[in-house]
Amino acid sequence: MAQQQPRRVLRVAPPGRGGARAEAERGEEGEAVFATVQAAVDAVPVGNRVRTVIRLAPGTYREPVYVAKAKNLVTLSGEAGSPEATVITWDNTATRIKHSQSSRVIGTGTFGCGTVIVEGEDFIAENITFENSAPQGSGQAVALRVTADRCAFYNCRFLGWQDTLYLHYGKQYLRDCYIEGNCDFIFGNSIALLEHCHIHCKSAGYITAHSRKSSSETTGYVFLRCIITGNGEAGYMFLGRPWGPFGRVVFAHTFMDRCIKPAGWHNWDRSENERTACFFEYRCSGPGFRPSNRVAWCRQLLDVEVENFLSHSFIDPDLDRPWLIQMMAIKTMKDWFDPTMRIHVLLEVYPGKKGDGMADGVGVLIPAISAIYSVWVKGYGRQRLGNDQNGKPLGSKHSDCDQPAAGRLIPYRANNEAARLTVTC
Numbered sequence: 001m002a003q004q005q006p007r008r009v010l011r012v013a014p015p016g017r018g019g020a021r022a023e024a025e026r027g028e029e030g031e032a033v034f035a036t037v038q039a040a041v042d043a044v045p046v047g048n049r050v051r052t053v054i055r056l057a058p059g060t061y062r063e064p065v066y067v068a069k070a071k072n073l074v075t076l077s078g079e080a081g082s083p084e085a086t087v088i089t090w091d092n093t094a095t096r097i098k099h100s101q102s103s104r105v106i107g108t109g110t111f112g113c114g115t116v117i118v119e120g121e122d123f124i125a126e127n128i129t130f131e132n133s134a135p136q137g138s139g140q141a142v143a144l145r146v147t148a149d150r151c152a153f154y155n156c157r158f159l160g161w162q163d164t165l166y167l168h169y170g171k172q173y174l175r176d177c178y179i180e181g182n183c184d185f186i187f188g189n190s191i192a193l194l195e196h197c198h199i200h201c202k203s204a205g206y207i208t209a210h211s212r213k214s215s216s217e218t219t220g221y222v223f224l225r226c227i228i229t230g231n232g233e234a235g236y237m238f239l240g241r242p243w244g245p246f247g248r249v250v251f252a253h254t255f256m257d258r259c260i261k262p263a264g265w266h267n268w269d270r271s272e273n274e275r276t277a278c279f280f281e282y283r284c285s286g287p288g289f290r291p292s293n294r295v296a297w298c299r300q301l302l303d304v305e306v307e308n309f310l311s312h313s314f315i316d317p318d319l320d321r322p323w324l325i326q327m328m329a330i331k332t333m334k335d336w337f338d339p340t341m342r343i344h345v346l347l348e349v350y351p352g353k354k355g356d357g358m359a360d361g362v363g364v365l366i367p368a369i370s371a372i373y374s375v376w377v378k379g380y381g382r383q384r385l386g387n388d389q390n391g392k393p394l395g396s397k398h399s400d401c402d403q404p405a406a407g408r409l410i411p412y413r414a415n416n417e418a419a420r421l422t423v424t425c
Helices: 019-024 038-044 272-277 303-310
Strands: 007-012 032-034 051-056 059-062 065-067 074-077 086-090 116-118 125-126 131-132 146-147 151-154 158-159 165-169 171-175 179-187 191-195 198-210 221-225 227-229 237-242 248-252 279-281 343-351 360-365 370-378 408-413 419-424
Touching: 007 038, 032 038, 038 051, 038 065, 059 248, 116 248, 191 408, 198 221, 198 248, 221 303, 237 279
Parallel strands: 007 032, 007 051, 051 074, 059 086, 065 116, 074 125, 086 131, 116 146, 125 151, 131 158, 146 165, 151 171, 158 179, 165 179, 171 191, 179 198, 191 221, 198 227, 198 237, 221 248, 248 279, 343 419
Antiparallel strands: 343 360, 370 408
């Protein structure tokens, strides 16, 4: 049996708890309890070599947080399965920054305005909402900036408008996350894999703005088995534009709502970018996936070209020293089930063929209150997203005949109302 890795546990008191009182408390297992998230982060030793888990109580923490370069191996952990229950929020913008750290430490402008700034390597977040609460029209307002290598995010939410998620540098893995915004709301020059994530387009703009500056850089964003949704209108969102001339973005096996413009991609009003930008799609689906209408300078990848983008090796290429496997925390269906929840999503599974062991009309209840839910689908064939609470179709997701749906996770978000997710096998 493998030896369990040592770790340290710190706890953050519920928001509003008195500072001195919280500092004096001890958790159930004797862990230190801190008044703020930043106080807990500050307690991590410089040059830390032990995985330090900071457990946040449910609530809304109104504070900016900075994880310094010397604070490695930090985990921020919220309530299991409920990222909406634990929120870190602040309202800095590129032109107005209020922070306990000086600009010499965190930077200025877009670089320094993040609600949470992570510069310590091997960082993990799970079940946390990162929010920049600056209103629409405030300009650049980052919810999270990551300038660190080997970082992973599980079941997290990133809320904002412009420049919500700044994946600036390093390698990052995001799974079962929800990301919203309108303008360049996933941007930077890191190498990142976003798997089973929900991308929500709040109004007209661009999903991505990758800033790769030369063809020799290995950076890029891959969206694998994700879902893109909109506000109900059609044709108002681009998949991305090149912040750097060699920006590289791949959407693979992703459902695209009708909010996506038929052209798909934008050149940032620079025709020379069309010769260098690397914008790819592969076997996507939905009303927003219209390859025949895409700009001529993007590409639909062939099977022989896409292999590197469809595996974790894209962000974890060193087989002798892998990092991602140590951080994997894939959830199972039982982690989500809660029979006490009042509002649910109904998953109906219909048999694809006789003898497959599945009963007609099988229903599984999972919680559905403003969060991402990963639904384990059994069966084969086409997948159809049903109607929302207003009867409007959510669209469809079609699997190729040689792409079985068994074992596939579909991320889905419901907005405070009961909704139906129908999967036709």
